[in-house]
Amino acid sequence: MSSNEINRQFRLAARPKGMVKESDLSYGESPVPIAGPGEVLIRTRYVSLDPSMRGQMENRADYVAPLQIGDVMRAGAAGEVIESNNPRFPIGTLVSGSFGMQDWCVSDGNNIPLRTFPPDIDPVTALGVLGGTGMTAYFGLLEIGQPRVGDVVVLSGAAGATGSIAGQIAKLKGCFVIGIAGSAEKCRWLIDDLGFDAAINYKAQNVGEELDRLCPNGINIYFDNVGGEILDTCLARIAMNARVVICGGISRYNTTGPIPGPRNYFNLVYRRARMEGFIVIDYARRFGEASREMKEWIDAGLIKHQATVVDGLRNLPKTLVQLFEGVNTGKLMVRVD
Numbered sequence: 278m279s280s281n282e283i284n285r286q287f288r289l290a291a292r293p294k295g296m297v298k299e300s301d302l303s304y305g306e307s308p309v310p311i312a313g314p315g316e317v318l319i320r321t322r323y324v325s326l327d328p329s330m331r332g333q334m335e336n337r338a339d340y341v342a343p344l345q346i347g348d349v350m351r352a353g354a355a356g357e358v359i360e361s362n363n364p365r366f367p368i369g370t371l372v373s374g375s376f377g378m379q380d381w382c383v384s385d386g387n388n389i390p391l392r393t394f395p396p397d398i399d400p401v402t403a404l405g406v407l408g409g410t411g412m413t414a415y416f417g418l419l420e421i422g423q424p425r426v427g428d429v430v431v432l433s434g435a436a437g438a439t440g441s442i443a444g445q446i447a448k449l450k451g452c453f454v455i456g457i458a459g460s461a462e463k464c465r466w467l468i469d470d471l472g473f474d475a476a477i478n479y480k481a482q483n484v485g486e487e488l489d490r491l492c493p494n495g496i497n498i499y500f501d502n503v504g505g506e507i508l509d510t511c512l513a514r515i516a517m518n519a520r521v522v523i524c525g526g527i528s529r530y531n532t533t534g535p536i537p538g539p540r541n542y543f544n545l546v547y548r549r550a551r552m553e554g555f556i557v558i559d560y561a562r563r564f565g566e567a568s569r570e571m572k573e574w575i576d577a578g579l580i581k582h583q584a585t586v587v588d589g590l591r592n593l594p595k596t597l598v599q600l601f602e603g604v605n606t607g608k609l610m611v612r613v614d
């Protein structure tokens with residue numbers, strides 16, 4: 278590390294009102310932190326953009342503590358150990374963890390838990406399909422969805438990081454897979470490149486009419502990433518004993534005021550169905566086993582993954598806004614220059 282290095286950082290400047298704005302984050306510079314006893318100094322190479330970051334900007338405790346104004350913006354990232362006072366993580370070790378929107382951070386491996394990855398896995402893969410969103414797809418679909426051969430599986434947010442992987446796992450399990458996504462190009466990608474059976478462009482097509490045409494006998498698994506109207510449309514079409522996997526609800530993350538509940542939830546009773554949410558970190562002990570299986574599928578060409586990578590740490594706020602505008606196909610991340 279050269280002596281003129283600085284730590285560029287984005288901090289929470291304001292709690293978003295409605296749609297998150299670039300000005301909700303403020304840029305600053307500070308000295309590079311010093312690794313104390315038992316600690317390592319990590320240089321960030323890639324920063325992940327995740328919908329949950331919007332919730333953490335609010336003053337609301339849910340499954341993680343809210344950020345305070347002035348805190349470094351929390352973000353998943355991948356990087357490299359540059360200095361080490363910890364034999365578990367020698368210099369050069371590649372690591373991922375919640376390093377935040379900044380060039381440098383220090384960790385003793387516990388205050389910011391570190392996952393290591395080998396040099397033959399690129400950081401984009403480590404953060405994406407073998408990282409949080411890949412694990413979310415894996416456990417959400419397999420543990421909560423419990424797919425069976427012949428099931429009709431419908432996924433919203435299907436061309437995003439989580440949906441694109443969950444849909445391919447459903448194909449591997451012998452399901453008929455329908456993706457819902459926000460452009461014709463994303464729908465083409467789902468069918469032509471990822472092998473989905475069908476896709477619906479929710480911005481241009483009537484989702485209910487398309488589902489009635491594509492799966493007249495109903496939906497066995499609905500993997501929900503968006504909530505809102507699309508959740509309601511799918512609830513109206515669940516089959517007997519369906520599983521509704523509540524993974525996320527991005528359509529609600531930037532709204533203000535009370536959010537209407539699903540109107541069609543009573544179909545869960547008529548169809549003896551189950552609707553269940555989950556948080557991926559509850560499966561952390563099994564990430565090793567799941568990423569090994571995922572890697573086997575990738576190596577065998579059974580799972581494809583893609584990332585939208587934006588260059589430059591200074592573009593982090595703009596890219597966070599664009600996540601909610603659907604800029605990404607697959608995983609969205611920023612490469613730190």
Ligand SMILES: NC(=O)c1ccc[n+]([C@@H]2O[C@H](COP(=O)([O-])OP(=O)(O)OC[C@H]3O[C@@H](n4cnc5c(N)ncnc54)[C@H](OP(=O)(O)O)[C@@H]3O)[C@@H](O)[C@H]2O)c1
Nearest residue numbers: 328437438439458459502503524525526527528556557603
């Ligand atoms: N339960 C868990 O543990 C867990 C863990 C990770 C993520 N999640 C959730 O999983 C979901 C997907 O996360 P991800 O990281 O994979 O993000 P992502 O799907 O890669 O990116 C977000 C996508 O959502 C779509 N979108 C944005 N606003 C929308 C709206 N109002 N209505 C419908 N679609 C909208 C956009 O695609 P279009 O072009 O298709 O609109 C955008 O590309 C999120 O809800 C997230 O909170 C849950």
